[in-house]
Amino acid sequence: MMAFTGRDGICSDNIYLIRQRMFRVADIIKNVKYTVLHKDELMIIRSRFIYGRNFLTAFNPDTGAIVWQQDGPVPATTFFGEHIYVFFYLKMPAVLGRFAIIDSKTGRLLKDVDVTAELTEQGFRTADYYFLAKQDNYLYIASGYGKSLYAFNIDTAKIEWKQPVVTEAGWISDLKLYNDRLFVTDESDNLHVFKRT
Incomplete structure (x- = not known):
């Protein structure tokens, strides 16, 4: 069994371990597919994305x-500091692109922008998945099937x-940022290194 990975989330193998050691309120989330996003004073759970919607729930563990x-759609989220970043481009049934920032302690929307036109113009694919990295006022985005990086x-x-x-x-599998380098891995386990200029 793998160890709990904290802010990076959990894998299905760890669900039992986490329920036993951390959740006294396991009945609330029993039989729900979820991802643990954060564990400090709050536990933040992202429910499974079904029929174009899901939600984030923060509770006191x-x-x-x-x-x-927060009611969705929030198909993919990433933590940077005390904020949750939401970024997606989906067809549901109309195409919708969204960028949002949520305060992880209060759930308040700090920013919520419809980016549909911008992402359509840039050639984003609907139903792709995105990896995010943040530095300063930039969000670096790696599109999985689109196999591209964006600033x-x-x-x-x-x-x-x-x-x-x-x-x-066939696809990009991860994105990490360190100093002025972007590290991208693909499904063949190749590492691509890009230097920001």
Whole structure:
């Protein structure tokens, strides 16, 4: 059994371990597919994305009290500091692109921008999945099946550059940022390193 990975979430093998050691309120989430996003004073759970919607729920792990809840769609989320970043481009049934920032302690929406036109113009694919990394006022986005990197300006909600990831692999599998380097892995376990200029 793998160890609990904290803010990075959990895998299905760890669900039993977490329920036993951390959840006194396991009945609330029994038989629900979920992902643990955060564990400090609050536990934040993202429910399974079904029929174009899901939700984030933050609760106190000691008392089980729900502190806040955000109704979706929130198919993919990433933590940076005390904020949850939501980014997607889906067809549900109309195409919808969204960028949002949520305060992880209060659930308050700090930013919520419709980026449908911008992502359509930049050639984003619907039903793709995205990996995010953040530095300063930029969100770096790796599109899984689109096999491209993007620099998204958080202040203007615009894509400032796009860089294809040249690979024979079928998709991108992860994105990490360290100093001025972007590290991208693909499904063939190749590592692509990009230097930001």
